[in-house]
Amino acid sequence: MASHHISRRDFMKLVTFGAGGVIVAGVGIPAIDYLIAPALRKNAAEVWIPLGPLENFEIGKPVLVNFTRSKVNGWERTANSYGVFVVRKSETEVVVFSNICTHLGCRVNWNETVGGYVCPCHDAEFGPDGSIVRGPQPRPLNRYEGDNLKIEDGVVKIFFSEG
Amino acid sequence: MWKKLFAWLDERLGLNDLYKATLDRPEPRGNWWNTLGSASLFLFLLQGATGIFLTVYYTPSPDHAYDSILYIMNDVAFGWLIRGIHHWGSTLMVLVVFIHMLRVFITASYKYPRELTWIIGVGLLLCTLGMGFTGYLLPWNQRAYWATTVATEIAGAVPFIGDFITKALRGGTDLSALTLSRFFSAHIWMLPAVLAGLIGVHIFLIIKHGESAFPDKED
Numbered sequence: 385m386a387s388h389h390i391s392r393r394d395f396m397k398l399v400t401f402g403a404g405g406v407i408v409a410g411v412g413i414p415a416i417d418y419l420i421a422p423a424l425r426k427n428a429a430e431v432w433i434p435l436g437p438l439e440n441f442e443i444g445k446p447v448l449v450n451f452t453r454s455k456v457n458g459w460e461r462t463a464n465s466y467g468v469f470v471v472r473k474s475e476t477e478v479v480v481f482s483n484i485c486t487h488l489g490c491r492v493n494w495n496e497t498v499g500g501y502v503c504p505c506h507d508a509e510f511g512p513d514g515s516i517v518r519g520p521q522p523r524p525l526n527r528y529e530g531d532n533l534k535i536e537d538g539v540v541k542i543f544f545s546e547g
Numbered sequence: 548m549w550k551k552l553f554a555w556l557d558e559r560l561g562l563n564d565l566y567k568a569t570l571d572r573p574e575p576r577g578n579w580w581n582t583l584g585s586a587s588l589f590l591f592l593l594q595g596a597t598g599i600f601l602t603v604y605y606t607p608s609p610d611h612a613y614d615s616i617l618y619i620m621n622d623v624a625f626g627w628l629i630r631g632i633h634h635w636g637s638t639l640m641v642l643v644v645f646i647h648m649l650r651v652f653i654t655a656s657y658k659y660p661r662e663l664t665w666i667i668g669v670g671l672l673l674c675t676l677g678m679g680f681t682g683y684l685l686p687w688n689q690r691a692y693w694a695t696t697v698a699t700e701i702a703g704a705v706p707f708i709g710d711f712i713t714k715a716l717r718g719g720t721d722l723s724a725l726t727l728s729r730f731f732s733a734h735i736w737m738l739p740a741v742l743a744g745l746i747g748v749h750i751f752l753i754i755k756h757g758e759s760a761f762p763d764k765e766d
Contacts, residue, residue: 411593411632414625415600421624458604458622459614 427455430545435480437538441472446494446501446512448483453544467491468528469501470540471512478535480528480542481514487521501525568754575760580654583647584753587671590640591746594678597633598735605685607731609724612687637679644675655766656759664752667745674742681734687727695730696722 390398435449446469454463467483481501483491490505500517501510508519515524532543557563574581604623606615619626648668651657657665684695699722703713718725 411596411629414628415596417624418600418626418629419603421622421626424624459606459611459618 422458427457428546429453429455430543432534432541433544435468435470435540435542438472438476438478438535438540439538441470441478441540443472443474446471446481448494453546466544468542469494476535478533478540479513480533480540482526482528484526485521486523486525487519492525572754572757574758578761580650581758583643583650587640587644587647588746588750590636590643591742594633594636594640595739597629597636598739600629601633602735607685607728609687609727612685612727616686637682641675641679644672648672654759654761658759661752661756661759664749664756667749667752670745671742671749674738674745677738678734678742681730681738684727684730685734692722695726 431453433451435451441447448467449470450465450467452463452465454461456462469481469483471479471481473479483493483501485492485503485505485508487503487506487508490503492501492503492508492510494500495502498509500512501514502508503510503519503521506520508521509517510521510525511517513524514527528542534541534543553562601619604615604619604626606612616630619630651665651668680698684691699713699716702716703709705712714720716726717723718729
């Protein structure tokens with residue numbers, strides 16, 4: 385019997401599950417936004433960082449320069465430490481490498497005996513020019529150059545951006 | 548296709564029997580007062596869900612508890628909604644559980660064979676109040692701090708062991724980081740675990756004995 389009448393029982397079922405669905409969606413959809421809210425936040429920083437006078441760097445010897453940037457994450461101000469290798473090429477030329485390994489983000493160290501940058505996590509090895517020597521890394525070390533690097537009043541500066 | 552899939556699952560899980568036992572069981576004449584137990588269960592689940600979401604951002608340390616709650620309220624998308632539901636839901640749950648108890652008392656539904664259901668219900672009421680008590684401290688604002696100071700001081704009025712109870716509740720002589728973290732632990736782990744277990748037994752007993760009929764002139 386194809387009837388348009390709906391039994392009292394089925395009607396109650398429909399209303400119950402319908403109301404339940406509305407409640408679940410009403411809490412559930414905002415809850416998804418609630419969970420991913422920090423991922424959608426812009427927390428960008430762009431700034432010139434002075435690394436020190438060029439004349440202080442010895443020619444041909446990589447020097448690690450650390451600097452700290454703080455930013456507000458949630459309810460806390462987080463201080464992040466960064467490091468870059470400054471390599472003075474000549475009287476006027478300089479190269480700056482990020483010390484962040486291009487494999488999975490550990491920090492590489494300059495290894496005098498190897499004559500390159502070595503990552504302690506998975507043995508990625510980079511040459512003095514930041515190129516891949518061996519290991520799992522997909523790219524050479526990031527370098528600051530062109531518009532992201534300048535020497536102003538004899539001081540080496542890099543353009544730091546994130547976010 | 549769906550019918551086949553359902554039949555396959557039903558054969559193995561007994562879904563139909565489960566449905567009949569839980570949602571399709573025979574009731575005495577319908578009465579809205581009989582729905583308060585289900586309402587309590589619903590509120591428990593709602594509090595559980597919103598509470599789990601709150602722990603994503605809340606930090607149970609004196610340094611950050613209040614700041615993390617300000618962050619939830621002002622900066623997280625729908626944080627005000629999740630916390631609002633948890634806040635008002637807690638009050639409503641105490642109210643609904645209490646009225647549920649009154650109804651069972653007034654209709655004398657606690658009598659044979661349902662004495663254990665009643666006793667477990669008393670445990671559920673106490674746990675619910677315990678949830679309210681421990682949750683109240685977590686914002687770590689002035690009201691929370693002093694309310695807990697007073698309440699733990701009240702517990703100290705117990706003869707002989709009062710002082711010990713106060714210290715055990717506070718985790719020391721004063722309200723401190725220890726108090727906050729043990730209240731947090733009780734609020735999100737211990738009490739909910741006990742509540743969930745007792746609710747399971749409570750519901751099992753209700754399904755086993757069925758709803759009690761309202762007393763009539765004969766009774």
